[in-house]
Amino acid sequence: LKITFIQHDGETIETEVEPGMSIMQAAIENLVEGIEGECGGSGSCATCHCYLSEQWSDKVTQPDNNESQMLEMVNDTTAFSRLSCQVKITKEHNGLSVTLPESQY
């Protein structure tokens, strides 16, 4: 299924991903710049911050307490901010788009 990453400068990258991956894994596997994923997906580094589009934000699993706390430490968060390693892609998510922050730090 297709996931689109939108860089901070507006460049879009279409990726083909397998259900079961996280958004972070999809970005890393497709060499999308802008997602670091330093902790490997355990939800402890917050270098995988991304913004979901409004239409998708309620169609994915919602942040748990740990993710919410980590997001509080991230700059430039919005109501649609997520740690991309905590969002699993399922087959319902074909066409999902993810916007990347200007920087992860």
Ligand code: FES
């Ligand atoms: Fe570290 Fe997501 S990869 S919090």
